[in-house]
Amino acid sequence: xxxxxxxxxxxxAEGRAANLPCNHSTISGNExxxxxxxxxxxxxxxxxxxxxxxETNEMASLIITEDRKSSTLILPHATLRDTAVYYCIVRVLGxxxxxxxxxxxxxxxxxxx
Amino acid sequence: xxxxxxxxxYLVTQMGNDKSIKCEQNLGHxxxxxxxxxxxxxxxxxxxxxxxxxxxxxxxxxxxxxxxPDKAHLNLHINSLELGDSAVYFCASSQVGGRQFFGxxxxxTVL
Numbered sequence: 001x002x003x004x005x006x007x008x009x010x011x012x013a014e015g016r017a018a019n020l021p022c023n024h025s026t027i028s029g030n031e032x033x034x035x036x037x038x039x040x041x042x043x044x045x046x047x048x049x050x051x052x053x054x055e056t057n058e059m060a061s062l063i064i065t066e067d068r069k070s071s072t073l074i075l076p077h078a079t080l081r082d083t084a085v086y087y088c089i090v091r092v093l094g095x096x097x098x099x100x101x102x103x104x105x106x107x108x109x110x111x112x113x
Numbered sequence: 114x115x116x117x118x119x120x121x122x123y124l125v126t127q128m129g130n131d132k133s134i135k136c137e138q139n140l141g142h143x144x145x146x147x148x149x150x151x152x153x154x155x156x157x158x159x160x161x162x163x164x165x166x167x168x169x170x171x172x173x174x175x176x177x178x179x180x181x182p183d184k185a186h187l188n189l190h191i192n193s194l195e196l197g198d199s200a201v202y203f204c205a206s207s208q209v210g211g212r213q214f215f216g217x218x219x220x221x222t223v224l
Contacts, residue, residue, distance in 0.1 A: 034212070038156075041201075041218070042217060042218070043117070043203050043205070043215030043216050043217055043218055044156065044203070044205075044213075044215045045215070046212040046213065046214070049212065085154070087156075092210075100146070100158040100161060100169055100171075101148075101156075101158065101213060102158070103155065103156040103157070105154075105155070
């Protein structure tokens, strides 16, 4: 699985959009970009994933650059409850995939009032 | 309804003891995992089972033995506990290749 690079920490004002970047310059053509987050001491929580098109769900939007070497997770209106460690992970999807997630250090997002 | 549950939530024990952590999922998933999060907060895969068959074993000491009695359960048994085993252990489940759902974690403290 390819490696990802994320900033160690970021701050965001409550109610504003939080934009979390991730670099994955060695991503392979069949690898998806996944985002998970871990709110203090809880189990990691799936947020969103994508291959090359931008994706949006009820939690967030995922913007993947055309060359797929980087992506941005967007929380459109951050709340205090979004304070967490956010992990960007690349992995192969589907059969033949062992399924393991390789977590890096992630980005600690602090949402401030 | 809890999707992935773990028991116990906290486990404090002495070095040298043997202990087990239980995990159950009610999502009908085929694959279950154990992850370890150490004091530096790094999350690392330990084991994965698919349909009760071991498919990932990430060079974990053989004191750790996962057991899957059925698709809905993946228990972790640890023999001869050491100080370095202190960590939070997370169970997860997924359909093959799908997104993973994590349990609330078990905080193990070895004294």
